[in-house]
Amino acid sequence: MSLAPTISSTxxxxxxxxxxxxxxxxxxxxxxxxxxxxxxxxxSAFDIIMPRAIPYKGxxxxxxxxKNLEAVRDIVPTWLESVPDPNISFGLQxxxxxxxxxxxxxxxxxxxxxxxxxxxxxxxxxxPEGMAESQQFPKPIITPATKAEEGHDEDISADEILEQGIVxxxxxxxxxxxxxxxxxxxxxEADKHxxxxxxxxxxxGIVNGKIYLMDEIHTPDSSRYYYKDSYRQNLENGIKxxxxxxxFLREWLMSEGFQGKEGQEVPHMSDEKVLEISNRYVELxxxxxxxxxxxxxxAKPLERAEKNLLKIL
Numbered sequence: 205m206s207l208a209p210t211i212s213s214t215x216x217x218x219x220x221x222x223x224x225x226x227x228x229x230x231x232x233x234x235x236x237x238x239x240x241x242x243x244x245x246x247x248s249a250f251d252i253i254m255p256r257a258i259p260y261k262g263x264x265x266x267x268x269x270x271k272n273l274e275a276v277r278d279i280v281p282t283w284l285e286s287v288p289d290p291n292i293s294f295g296l297q298x299x300x301x302x303x304x305x306x307x308x309x310x311x312x313x314x315x316x317x318x319x320x321x322x323x324x325x326x327x328x329x330x331x332p333e334g335m336a337e338s339q340q341f342p343k344p345i346i347t348p349a350t351k352a353e354e355g356h357d358e359d360i361s362a363d364e365i366l367e368q369g370i371v372x373x374x375x376x377x378x379x380x381x382x383x384x385x386x387x388x389x390x391x392x393e394a395d396k397h398x399x400x401x402x403x404x405x406x407x408x409g410i411v412n413g414k415i416y417l418m419d420e421i422h423t424p425d426s427s428r429y430y431y432k433d434s435y436r437q438n439l440e441n442g443i444k445x446x447x448x449x450x451x452f453l454r455e456w457l458m459s460e461g462f463q464g465k466e467g468q469e470v471p472h473m474s475d476e477k478v479l480e481i482s483n484r485y486v487e488l489x490x491x492x493x494x495x496x497x498x499x500x501x502x503a504k505p506l507e508r509a510e511k512n513l514l515k516i517l
Contacts, residue, residue: 207475208482210245210257211291211505218517228253229265229425233513237411238285239297240513243269247481249454250464256473259482260499263290264489269420271493276389280382282417283409289512290500298409298416301371302351303360305383308403309344309391311335312428312445315403328361338402338430338438338445346383351407378415379408390422397494399448400435402428424449424488448491452484 214231223234228248233240243266245257270293273284285295308315315326316337324331327347348365349357362380366373383406394401404427407419420426429448438445457463460471489497502508
């Protein structure tokens with residue numbers, strides 16, 4: 205079986221480069237007030253990077269994020285200026301606001317785990333009694349989190365954000381307003397494609413005193429989606445909701461006895477498994493975007509990415 209070539213890592217050295225950052229999936233090159241975000245084909249689960257990259261995954265995530273960033277420009281200024289390569293987005297380097305604006309329309313994930321443990325308040329927001337997992341909130345709640353340099357992000361309330369002076373009240377109110385408008389947009393877009401945008405997060409930054417939307421938006425890495433056509437029946441019957449996410453990868457790993465715990469080895473990923481995961485990402489793209497995915501068939505995607513970025517520097 206012949207798999208398409210991937211970008212598993214980069215080691216570029218560009219003229220005018222002023223910095224570099226490597227995340228689990230993304231690698232960022234800084235050029236003064238500008239930056240290039242390269243979305244590699246790496247994939248992670250349980251905070252562990254898997255040993256094999258997934259063909260077209262980076263292109264898929266980069267394209268979803270870029271198209272959504274373009275679509276919300278009438279709501280909020282965004283950092284994105286251009287997409288010089290299938291795996292690269294280029295734009296403004298913002299001064300990050302060190303909180304993630306998490307908004308939840310449904311009781312799921314972290315919110316459900318807190319609720320199930322008996323808590324009825326999350327980040328200062330009240331969660332009504334008698335709710336079931338995946339049930340819709342009366343109105344979406346905003347549950348911010350601090351952005352941790354290391355370890356896990358921590359929940360924080362609006363009052364605590366203001367008390368700690370992380371941002372001014374005026375800026376925080378702007379962030380909340382943008383968050384609600386973006387989530388409303390995302391819900392309407394999801395609805396067009398038989399999906400429900402369950403919850404998501406937004407990251408913002410500042411350039412010359414102005415707030416910009418940073419990073420990515422409404423991708424399966426930053427958002428949770430349910431399938432709309434089965435939602436009501438599953439909720440009424442207490443069945444787990446079908447999700448549009450990389451949950452399928454976590455489920456396969458767990459079925460192989462891997463949960464990212466110390467001493468556990470990542471299961472062998474055969475060519476067949478890598479292709480299966482790649483195909484699931486293509487399906488995910490086409491469902492979310494409502495269009496056919498057209499893969500870039502470059503034989504040397506790493507060289508292609510370097511050349512394309514050099515053209516605009």
